[in-house]
Amino acid sequence: EPEVTQTPSHQVTQMGQEVILRCVPISNHLYFYWYRQILGQKVEFLVSFYNNEISEKSEIFDDQFSVERPDGSNFTLKIRSTKLEDSAMYFCASSEPKAATNEKLLFGSGTQLSVL
């Protein structure tokens, strides 16, 4: 089965530094998402992206966060100035068009971000 690919798998950064998390969604998928999971907690929605623009964002997704699809394959999440509370596993996900009858939202393997 095709996979959503994320790099790096682990990222350690100092507080206040910028990080970019990268994702390659499944090639025929049109909808892209970022979610995060703080250790031991539930998965939280950050942002959805379609047609080269943000569709929706949560309260977590403040001005420090941005997303971009710089080319036809990559989908990135940038955190401008990291805080300790940004430490989490960040998951990229993608899905087919909504009309698909068996629409699956497929998740990547995640990037574990540790802010020191």
Add this chain to the structure above:
Amino acid sequence: ELKVEQNPLFLSMQEGKNYTIYCNYSTTSDRLYWYRQDPGKSLESLFVLLSNGAVKQEGRLMASLDTKARLSTLHITAAVHDLSATYFCAVLNYGGSQGNLIFGKGTKLSVKP
């Protein structure tokens, strides 16, 4: 605001036993997902339930959806150790052009010999 409640949050089972995990949600939605997560790993898609009365089965797991009751169940039959994992339900929250998933807190299942 859509809220998703799962119970139980922790479940210790013996091999061979049956059990059910419950997922309640607070506002209308007709799409519900079940995922499995092993420690430190990603979310593996188990089921997508698209309509009222939908039932899907894969191996020892069976999921159902009652949109009127806003309830989904994940039934485990004759549990085996390999099923030990955390199981999340997630409900589609309609917003924007595509919606997003609201997850429950997860049920950590431990199957003991």
